[in-house]
Amino acid sequence: MNIGQPGAPRRATISDVAREAGTGKTSVSRYLNGETNVLSSDLRARIEAAIQRLDYRPNQMARGLKRGRNRLVGMLVADLTNPYTVEVLRGVEAACHALGLMPLVCNAANELEMERRYLQLMTTYRVEGVIVNALGVEEEALRRLGEGGTPAVLVDRKVDGLEADMVGLDNTAAVQLGMRHLIERGFEDILFVVQPFEQVSSRRLREMAFRHALDDARRSRAQAAPPLEGRTVVLDLADADALARAYADLDAYLDAKRAAGARRVACFAANGPVALSLALHLHARLGANWQARVALMAIDDPEWAELIGITAIRQPTYAIGYRAVEFLHERIEGANAPLSEACLPGELVARASTSAA
Amino acid sequence: MNIGQPGAPRRATISDVAREAGTGKTSVSRYLNGETNVLSSDLRARIEAAIQRLDYRPNQMARGLKRGRNRLVGMLVADLTNPYTVEVLRGVEAACHALGLMPLVCNAANELEMERRYLQLMTTYRVEGVIVNALGVEEEALRRLGEGGTPAVLVDRKVDGLEADMVGLDNTAAVQLGMRHLIERGFEDILFVVQPFEQVSSRRLREMAFRHALDDARRSRAQAAPPLEGRTVVLDLADADALARAYADLDAYLDAKRAAGARRVACFAANGPVALSLALHLHARLGANWQARVALMAIDDPEWAELIGITAIRQPTYAIGYRAVEFLHERIEGANAPLSEACLPGELVARASTSAA
DNA sequence: TTGTAAGCGTTATCAG
DNA sequence: CTGATAACGCTTACAA
Numbered sequence A, B: 001m002n003i004g005q006p007g008a009p010r011r012a013t014i015s016d017v018a019r020e021a022g023t024g025k026t027s028v029s030r031y032l033n034g035e036t037n038v039l040s041s042d043l044r045a046r047i048e049a050a051i052q053r054l055d056y057r058p059n060q061m062a063r064g065l066k067r068g069r070n071r072l073v074g075m076l077v078a079d080l081t082n083p084y085t086v087e088v089l090r091g092v093e094a095a096c097h098a099l100g101l102m103p104l105v106c107n108a109a110n111e112l113e114m115e116r117r118y119l120q121l122m123t124t125y126r127v128e129g130v131i132v133n134a135l136g137v138e139e140e141a142l143r144r145l146g147e148g149g150t151p152a153v154l155v156d157r158k159v160d161g162l163e164a165d166m167v168g169l170d171n172t173a174a175v176q177l178g179m180r181h182l183i184e185r186g187f188e189d190i191l192f193v194v195q196p197f198e199q200v201s202s203r204r205l206r207e208m209a210f211r212h213a214l215d216d217a218r219r220s221r222a223q224a225a226p227p228l229e230g231r232t233v234v235l236d237l238a239d240a241d242a243l244a245r246a247y248a249d250l251d252a253y254l255d256a257k258r259a260a261g262a263r264r265v266a267c268f269a270a271n272g273p274v275a276l277s278l279a280l281h282l283h284a285r286l287g288a289n290w291q292a293r294v295a296l297m298a299i300d301d302p303e304w305a306e307l308i309g310i311t312a313i314r315q316p317t318y319a320i321g322y323r324a325v326e327f328l329h330e331r332i333e334g335a336n337a338p339l340s341e342a343c344l345p346g347e348l349v350a351r352a353s354t355s356a357a
Numbered sequence C: 001t002t003g004t005a006a007g008c009g010t011t012a013t014c015a016g
Numbered sequence D: 001c002t003g004a005t006a007a008c009g010c011t012t013a014c015a016a
Helices: A014-021 A025-032 A041-054 A060-067 A083-099 A112-124 A139-147 A171-184 A201-219 A240-259 A272-286 A303-308 A317-332 B014-021 B025-032 B041-054 B060-067 B083-099 B112-124 B139-147 B171-184 B201-219 B240-259 B272-286 B303-308 B317-332
Strands: A072-077 A102-107 A129-132 A152-155 A165-169 A189-194 A229-234 A265-269 A294-299 A311-314 A341-344 A347-349 B072-077 B102-107 B129-133 B152-155 B165-169 B189-194 B229-234 B265-269 B294-299 B311-314 B341-344 B347-349
Touching: A014 A025, A014 A041, A025 A041, A060 B060, A072 A083, A072 A112, A072 A317, A083 A102, A083 A317, A083 B102, A102 A112, A102 B083, A112 A139, A129 A317, A139 A152, A152 A317, A165 A171, A165 A317, A171 A201, A171 A265, A171 A294, A171 A311, A171 A347, A189 A201, A189 A240, A189 A272, A201 A229, A229 A240, A240 A265, A240 A272, A265 A272, A272 A294, A272 A303, A272 B303, A303 B272, A303 B303, A317 A341, B014 B025, B014 B041, B025 B041, B072 B083, B072 B112, B072 B317, B083 B102, B083 B129, B083 B317, B102 B112, B112 B139, B129 B317, B139 B152, B152 B317, B165 B171, B165 B317, B171 B201, B171 B265, B171 B294, B171 B311, B171 B347, B189 B201, B189 B240, B189 B272, B201 B229, B229 B240, B240 B265, B240 B272, B265 B272, B272 B294, B272 B303, B317 B341
Parallel strands: A072 A102, A072 A129, A102 B102, A129 A152, A152 A165, A165 A341, A189 A229, A189 A265, A265 A294, A294 A311, B072 B102, B072 B129, B129 B152, B152 B165, B165 B341, B189 B229, B189 B265, B265 B294, B294 B311
Antiparallel strands: A311 A347, B311 B347
C-alpha cells in the first residue's frame, strides 16, 4: 500500500490535530461540531491553525460509526439514460446539499439484478434513507429495506407491498391536460402509447386516465360531431420481437386510417422513451416528413422535442426530486406522520406537432 | 415505514450474530471474509444460520474504518445532462461491479462551486480513488486530492498541474475522420463549432486537429479544385449574450455564403451539447427545413442524431468508463507504473446530413 | 473551559 | 480450529 514514493501521505486524524494543537481530541471534536462558544479563543485559534497545517478532514465514516448516522442517502434510479431521471436527480442533489446530506446515486440501468444488488450495497453502507425510482417489480428487496428500519421515499412509481411516502406527477391531471389539448385541436384518432403498464403504477394510472378522458370526451361530444376513436398501444421497449410486432400493428393501423381518408392520427406517448422510440420508428418508416401523417405528443419534454416540434407535457422534475428528499429528511429526523403522497402538476408545452389535426 | 416506536429495528451487528451462533466475533468475521476453510463445518453452519435469522449485513463503514479501505470510489462528473457522461457512467458502474467497488456519483452540474464541494465531501468519506470529468478550471481542489494520496483518473479532459492517468477519445484521429468524411462528400465550407476551448484539453485538441486537418487538405488539394474554406466558431453555451452574438455572426456568414451561391455549409460540432444548441438555433431561424442549408456533423452521438439524420462520430463511452476504473483500481492496489493515457478511437456513423454537399 | 475514557462495528494479533 | 482483546477515528458522558 502506497509503498512507492517517500512519505506515503496518510491523512491526518483528530489525534494528530490534537497533538499539533497541544490539546485533547475532545476539544478538537468540539471545535469541529461548532461548539465554539465552549472553547477559549486561544485554544480555538490553535486548533484552527493545526487543522490548516495538517489539511485535516474529519472522517465521515468514523463519525457515522459513532453517531449512528453518516448523512448518506441512497438514490436508486431505474435508468439514468432517461432524461427524466437526470432531472429529478438535480432536485435531489440540490436538496441534499441544502440539508447536509450526501446522495449515493445508483443506476439500475433497467436491470433487476442491479437493482437488487445496489439495494443490498446501500444497506451495507448504512444509508440513512433511500429514494427509489424502482423498476417496478421486485418488491422483496425493498420491503426488507423497510423492515430494516430504513426510511424510503418512492419517486414516480409505487411498489406493491411497500408503504412509503411517494412523490411524482399528477398523472391523471396530466393526461387530461393532454387529451383536452388534442381534442380541442380537432384530433379524432388518438393512440395512447405506453410501455407494459401492469407492473408500474404511474403507467397504469396514465393509461387509465386516458381511457377515462376518452369516455368523458365521447359523452360530452355533440351528436353531429365526428366520432372520437382511441385505443391503447403497448410498446415493450425491452423486447425487440414484441416491439416489432407492435409496430407492425401500428403501421397497419396508420395505413388503414390513411386509406380511409382520415385526418392525422395523434400518438400520445406515455413518456419520453416511448416518444423517442415512436419518433425513430416513424422517421424510419415514413421518412423525414412523417409528422405530416402523425401528430406526436408526449409526457416528458426531452431536449429533442423542441428540435422537431413535439408538443410535450413537462414534468416538474426538479421539484419532484427536491420534495422527495424533504420527505425523506423528515422521516430520518423521526417524523411519524401518516404516509403522504405528493402529486405535482405537469405543464403543457404546445408545439407544432399538434397545431391542427 | 418505521411505523411505531416499538422495537426500533436496529440492524444486527457482528456481536449479535456471534451470540446467536454461540461463538465469538472473530469466527463470524472469518466467515464473512471467506476464510471458510479455517472453520469447522459445524460452526460454519451455525454462523450461516444466525446470519440468515438476523438478516445480518456487515457494516461497510466499520469495516472500512478498521481496514483502511471502504471500497468507495468517487466519480465526479461535470454534467449529467450530457449523454456522454451518462454513457461513461455505465462503463464505470459495470467495472466497479466487476471489481467489488462502490461508485459514489457526484454531479457538478457545470458549477465550479459544486465541483469543489463534492471533491471535499469525497475526501471526507475517504473514497479510495476518484474518477474525474472536471469542469476544466479549478485545479486547486484536485491537486490537494492528489497530495492527500488519493489516486485519480481523468476522463476526457486533463487538468493543469495534476498528474494522473487519463482516458478519453483519440481526439485528433476523430477529427481527422470527420474532416476526411466531409471533404470526400464535397463540402467546401467547414465551420468547426466548439465551446471556449482554452481551458479544456479535449476541446483544445479537437480545435487544433481541425486546423491541421484543414491545412493538410488544402495542401494536398488539386490545383483546379475549388478552394477549401474553414474556420473555428466559438460558442459559449453558458453565456447567453455571447451566444447570441456568436449566432448573429454565424447567421451572417451563412447568409453571405448563400448569396454567393455556395454549396451547403458544413458545421462540425465539437460535441453533443454544441450540436444540440446549433440544431435548435438553426431550426428556429431557418425553419424545419434547415438541413437544406446546413450540414451538421458532430462528435458524440446523442439519441436525437438518428432522429433527424445527423452524421456523428460516436465515442467509445462505455469503454472509456470501464477503462478509467481499471486504471484507478491498479493505482489503488498500489501500482506505481508511470502515468498512462488511453486514447480510444471514435467511430463514424454516416447519416443523411452529410450525404452530399 | 478542558481532558479522560468508553464505546460505535469491524478486523488483526496473538494466545489457547 | 477458536476466541479474547486491542485498535481504527470519532463522539460523548463524566470528571476535573
